[in-house]
Every structure is written in C-alpha cells, then in structure tokens.
Amino acid sequence: MNVPDEATSFADLALRPELLRALGDLGYEEPTPIQREAIPPLLEGRDLLGQAATGTGKTAAFALPVLQRLPAEGTASGPVALILVPTRELAVQVSEAMHRYGRDMGARVLPIYGGQPIGRQLRALERGVDVVVATPGRALDHIGRGTLPLSDLRVVVLDEADEMLDMGFAEDIDTILQDTPAGRQTVLFSATMPPRIDGMARRHLSDPVRIKIEREPAETGETPRVRQSAYIVSRSHKPAALGRVLDVEAPTAAIVFCRTRDEVDTLTETLNGRGYRAEALHGGMGQEQRDRVMARLRTGTADLLVATDVAARGLDIEQLTHVINYDVPSAPEAYVHRIGRVGRAGREGVAITLAEPREHRMLKTIERVTRSRVQIEKVPTVADLRARRLELTRAAIHESILEDDLERFRVVVETLTDEFDVMEVALAAVKLAHEATGTEGDDEDIPEVALSPSRGRREAGPRDDRRGRGTSGSGMARLFVGAGRSARIRPQDLVGAIAGETKVNGRDIGAIEIADRFSLVEVPEYAVAEIIDALRRTTIKGRKVTVRRDRA
Structure with a gap:
C-alpha cells in the first residue's frame, strides 16, 4: 500500500490533535517514509508486515496508531495494546517514546522486563495500564500469574521480530498470540525477512499490508549514507589499529562492538589509557549503571561506547557517527543491525570492521548478503x-x-x-x-597483513562450535538442564534463556548437547552460580526446569 506524496505532514495522516501537539513540541516536522506508509493502514485497523531497519522511524510508525486507538482516559479495564520487544533496553526506549507522544492523552504505558522488581510491575498492572511494552519471557510470566489480562487487547506489535527469534523466543511469542483475542490487529516489524519471519506472519497476521523500507540511495555525486570499510590486522595489533583508526576518523560518538563482556572491559580500559573517553556496556551491569552510561554518552561526557551485541540492542543514539566492529559479526544479519544505527537524517554514517586474516572471507559473505561494498583499507601509518x-x-x-x-x-x-x-x-x-593536546607519541607502523587464497580458504568463516560435542575446555563448566528433545528444547532456547537472564553473552556459551529428557550446556566457570540461580527462577519453553552442575 502506498500513500500519496501529498502526505507531507503529520496533519495529513489524520492523527488526533493531542498527538499532533506532542509531535510539534518534540520538533517532528514531517513523517519518515515508514511512517507515511504504515500509519494510514494501521489507523484503518489493517494487519501489517514491515521490513525496516533501526533509525527509519518505525517506533513512531506503530506507536502513533496505537495511541490513536486508546479509549478515553482511564476507562480501559485492561491493556488495549501489547508491544513485544527482544530486550529490556528496547522496552524502556519504546515505553519512553510512547509516554512522550501520548502525554496530552494521559496514556498509561508500562514496560515490563526481567531484572526489574516484579512487585512494582504487579502494582502498576493492578492500578491499570493502557499499553504494555514487554519482553516475551516476562510477558508470559505475567500471563501465567493472571496479572496481565489479554481479553481487552486490540493491538499486538512485534518489534524487531528477527531479534526475538534469534534469542529463542519463537514459541513464547506463539503461546502469547494464541491467548489474545481473535479479532486483534497484529503488527510485525523486522529489519530482515528470513523464512521464519514469513512463517510467523502467515500464522498470526490476517491479509497484512506489506511494507519494505530501505535506506534512501544517495543522490548522484553525494557520499553514501553509510561508508563501509574494513582493516585486516592480526589480533595482537587490534588495539593499536583501533586507536589509529579512531585518531584518524575522530568520531563525534561511536559504538565499538565486542564479542564478550571480558573483551569489552579490557578494551574500555585500554582506550581510556590512550586518552579516549570510553564507557563499557554489557550484561554484567545493572540497569541503573547502564542508564548512567547512556546519559554520559548522550550528554557528550563520553564519546565511545564499547558494548556487546546483547547489551546494545535497542539503543538509539542520535549523535552517533561511527559503528566499529572490533571483530567481524558472526552473521550478516548482525552486521545489518549494527550499521543501521548510523547514517540517519541525511547525515553520513561510518561503519568500520577490524578483521583478522581468517575472517576475511566472512566479509565477502556480508557483502553478498547485504549487496553492499565493504572497502578494504590500509591501517593508517605513523x-x-x-x-x-x-x-x-x-x-x-x-x-x-x-x-x-x-x-x-x-x-x-x-x-x-x-x-x-x-x-x-x-x-x-x-x-x-x-x-x-598530548597527541604526539612514539607510535610504530602496524605490519601489513598479506592474504593468500589458501589461507583464506582454510580459515574462512566465523567460528561457532556451540553445537559440537566434546569435553569442557579450560575455564568452562558443564550444566545439566532437566529438559530436552521431548520438551522441544533447541540450542537457541537455551542460549536465549541464559543470555536474556544473566550477564553472559551468547558467544561465551560453549557446546550444547540435547538428549530426549535433558540437555548439557557448557558455560564459563565464573558464571556457573549466576546461571543456575537465574534459570531456576525463570522458565524455558514456559516450564520450570531442574538446573545443576553436571556430575559426570
């Protein structure tokens, strides 16, 4: 469905006066392409399947129609809208946005997610809310308790659906949607459209409007919105290469992505030692600490955020100019999500990847999947x-x-x-x-890495031995989980539960073996107690399971 180009203002989209006032006060001048295309059919009550990357304005695209359909202030007996998101950060972000848009309407919006005291959520739900923004696991928990009634739901939104599936929430989402009213409106947004997303749409959406929003191509003679480049360096020279690149690029604000929380902490310390203002963000930090980090970045007190993928999901930083992959992402979809954070509102963004020689072939895979060129550059010399x-x-x-x-x-x-x-x-x-300025130093040139075809073939592709067999490696321990194939447990369910409820990154999880009635999972030794405690307090596939250190 296309909306005529005449719809150049929010007033053209027939939004309520309260929403138009809020948008004007926030400085929103005109709708983005996703908002122009999505808002009219959503206001008509149509189901919608939208492909749109972070930074295209999709939060307002679904939030404004949801708010438009709210009944008179305080008259709803239960939530009229449920928005499911993959992470606590995105739950807070979407909730805050809806509060801003709906402030003149008295909209009652509640984020619920793991890691927050459940008592506070229970009291808010008992007082009454209009919109619930939730992670799937915590939503299912409240539904099971009977504290999140679904009978009055008019709208269900699945935001960043591909991320939720990657984190193992597919069956949780199916279970939640099966308990919602048949006549509800269902909205699904995803940055990518793998077959699993299409299957979910066929199961839960009725004759949906389909929208695909891509980043606008640069005009002739203009610099592309996101300049993508990579540097091939050995692992031992990566910290020095990163510093060299940062010195040359001089970003206003940048996110540096690392695979593990230990790498985040180490690299943050290294960068601060070189005189940068770097902040760490990973699953080992409490919500208040994360909020302080984000405040320092947004106010300019810090200019570098060193983060894991899980911790950075859902973050929206307006002044961000650079995304730097300290390692090549393990999947092209992760690369797409990362670089989608820059190059917004007509500004140029920069995406830089530091690749080890064995990761060179993965860059080619990313180019093929994203249909974009990643330019191989030489590390800046002294x-x-x-x-x-x-x-x-x-x-x-x-x-x-x-x-x-x-x-x-x-x-x-x-x-x-x-x-x-x-x-x-x-x-x-x-x-x-x-x-x-203290900028002069005794830097030495970083050796240039030569890539040979044979080496590229031998060491191609990302490493992911998570599904393999074998004994625990150094620093790893094996956990027994009392559910297996008969309970339809899959590796991604276990990874999603651990990464979603603890400070352990999914990349830190080792081999997973799934038998009929139990599973064995390798996890870092330092996190054993935390993981056991967290998994005993939560559910996997909607059920409580036995979790202990494996006795074998």
Missing part, C-alpha cells in the same frame, strides 16, 4: 596519523581565530616580535598548542 594530528591542530587554531577574543594576548605577540620574526613566533605558538 605518517598518516601525524598528518591528521597536525590537521586537527590547524583546525583548532583556525576556529580560535574566528571565534575567540584574542585581544588580551596581543601584548605577548608584540613583545616577542620586537626580538623575533612573526613567523618564528607563530611557529612556536603552534608547536606549543600541538604538544598541549
């Missing part, structure tokens, strides 16, 4: 770095000449020019200004 640093000094002096009041320094210059040539005075001043 000469490149010195030239860039001098350029930054020149730019700083140029800005000072244009903007600062320099009159009080005239007496110093006049006194010195009585004895020295004015050029000598200027050179000495520039030298002091340049050295005051």
Whole structure:
C-alpha cells in the first residue's frame, strides 16, 4: 500500500490533535517514509508486515496508531495494546517514546522486563495500564500469574521480530498470540525477512499490508549514507589499529562492538589509557549503571561506547557517527543491525570492521548478503596519523581565530616580535598548542597483513562450535538442564534463556548437547552460580526446569 506524496505532514495522516501537539513540541516536522506508509493502514485497523531497519522511524510508525486507538482516559479495564520487544533496553526506549507522544492523552504505558522488581510491575498492572511494552519471557510470566489480562487487547506489535527469534523466543511469542483475542490487529516489524519471519506472519497476521523500507540511495555525486570499510590486522595489533583508526576518523560518538563482556572491559580500559573517553556496556551491569552510561554518552561526557551485541540492542543514539566492529559479526544479519544505527537524517554514517586474516572471507559473505561494498583499507601509518594530528591542530587554531577574543594576548605577540620574526613566533605558538593536546607519541607502523587464497580458504568463516560435542575446555563448566528433545528444547532456547537472564553473552556459551529428557550446556566457570540461580527462577519453553552442575 502506498500513500500519496501529498502526505507531507503529520496533519495529513489524520492523527488526533493531542498527538499532533506532542509531535510539534518534540520538533517532528514531517513523517519518515515508514511512517507515511504504515500509519494510514494501521489507523484503518489493517494487519501489517514491515521490513525496516533501526533509525527509519518505525517506533513512531506503530506507536502513533496505537495511541490513536486508546479509549478515553482511564476507562480501559485492561491493556488495549501489547508491544513485544527482544530486550529490556528496547522496552524502556519504546515505553519512553510512547509516554512522550501520548502525554496530552494521559496514556498509561508500562514496560515490563526481567531484572526489574516484579512487585512494582504487579502494582502498576493492578492500578491499570493502557499499553504494555514487554519482553516475551516476562510477558508470559505475567500471563501465567493472571496479572496481565489479554481479553481487552486490540493491538499486538512485534518489534524487531528477527531479534526475538534469534534469542529463542519463537514459541513464547506463539503461546502469547494464541491467548489474545481473535479479532486483534497484529503488527510485525523486522529489519530482515528470513523464512521464519514469513512463517510467523502467515500464522498470526490476517491479509497484512506489506511494507519494505530501505535506506534512501544517495543522490548522484553525494557520499553514501553509510561508508563501509574494513582493516585486516592480526589480533595482537587490534588495539593499536583501533586507536589509529579512531585518531584518524575522530568520531563525534561511536559504538565499538565486542564479542564478550571480558573483551569489552579490557578494551574500555585500554582506550581510556590512550586518552579516549570510553564507557563499557554489557550484561554484567545493572540497569541503573547502564542508564548512567547512556546519559554520559548522550550528554557528550563520553564519546565511545564499547558494548556487546546483547547489551546494545535497542539503543538509539542520535549523535552517533561511527559503528566499529572490533571483530567481524558472526552473521550478516548482525552486521545489518549494527550499521543501521548510523547514517540517519541525511547525515553520513561510518561503519568500520577490524578483521583478522581468517575472517576475511566472512566479509565477502556480508557483502553478498547485504549487496553492499565493504572497502578494504590500509591501517593508517605513523605518517598518516601525524598528518591528521597536525590537521586537527590547524583546525583548532583556525576556529580560535574566528571565534575567540584574542585581544588580551596581543601584548605577548608584540613583545616577542620586537626580538623575533612573526613567523618564528607563530611557529612556536603552534608547536606549543600541538604538544598541549598530548597527541604526539612514539607510535610504530602496524605490519601489513598479506592474504593468500589458501589461507583464506582454510580459515574462512566465523567460528561457532556451540553445537559440537566434546569435553569442557579450560575455564568452562558443564550444566545439566532437566529438559530436552521431548520438551522441544533447541540450542537457541537455551542460549536465549541464559543470555536474556544473566550477564553472559551468547558467544561465551560453549557446546550444547540435547538428549530426549535433558540437555548439557557448557558455560564459563565464573558464571556457573549466576546461571543456575537465574534459570531456576525463570522458565524455558514456559516450564520450570531442574538446573545443576553436571556430575559426570
């Protein structure tokens, strides 16, 4: 379904006056393509299947129609809308957005997710809410308790559906939707459209409007919205290469993605030691600590966020200019999600990947799947770095000449020019200004890595031995989980439960063996107690399971 180009303002979309006032106060001037195409059919009550990346405005695309359909303030007996999201961060983000849009309507919006005291959620649900924004596991928990009634639901939204499936929530979602009213409106948004998403749409959506929004192509002669490049470096030189790239790129704000929380902590410490303002974000941090980190990034107190994929899901940082993959993402879909965070609102974004020689072939897979070019670059040399640093000094002096009041320094210059040539005075001043930045160092050139076809074939592709067999490796322990094939347990269900309820990243989980009545999972030794405690308190596939250290 296409909306005529005349719909150039939110008023053209027939939204309620309260919503239009809120959008005007927030500075929203005109709808984005996804909003122009999605809002009219959603207001008509149609089901919708939308493919749209992060940063295209899809939150408002479904939030505004949901708010439009709310009954008079405080008259609903139960939630009229349920929005399912993959992570707690996205639940908070969507909830905050809906509060802003619906503030003049008195909309009661409640986020519910794991890691938050359930008592607070129970009290809010008892008082009454209009919209619930929830992670699937916590929504299912409340449904089982009878504290989240579904009988009055008019709308169900599945946001970032591909992420939820990747985290093992497919059956939870199916169970939730089966308990909702048959006449509900169902909306599904996903950045990618694998067959599993299409299957879910066929099961739960009725004659949906299908919308696909891609990033607008650059006009002729313009720089592409997202400049994608990669550097091939050995693992031992990665920290130095990252610092070199950051010095040359000088991002306003950047996210550096790492695979594990230990790598996040180590790299953050290294970057801060090099003089950057870096903050760590991973599953080992509490919600209040995460909120403080995000506040420092948004206010400019920090300019680098070093994060794992799970911790960074759902984050929306307006001033973000660079996304840096410290390792090649394990799947093209993860790469798509990451780079979708930059290049918004007409600004150029930059996506940079540091690849080890064995990961070179994975870059080709990403190019093939995304149908975009990832340019292989040479790591900046010491000469490149010195030239860039001098350029930054020149730019700083140029800005000072244009903007600062320099009159009080005239007496110093006049006194010195009585004895020295004015050029000598200027050179000495520039030298002091340049050295005051602390940017000069004793850097050595990073060795260039040669790629041979045989090596590329031998070491191609991402490493993922999670499904393999064998004994636990160093630093790993094996857990017994009392559910297996007969309970329809799959590896992704176990990974999703562990990564969703603990600070352990999915990449840290080792081999998984699934038998008929039980499963064995390798996990980091340091996290055994935390994982056992978390899994005993939650459910897997809707059921409580026995979890203990394997006695074998």
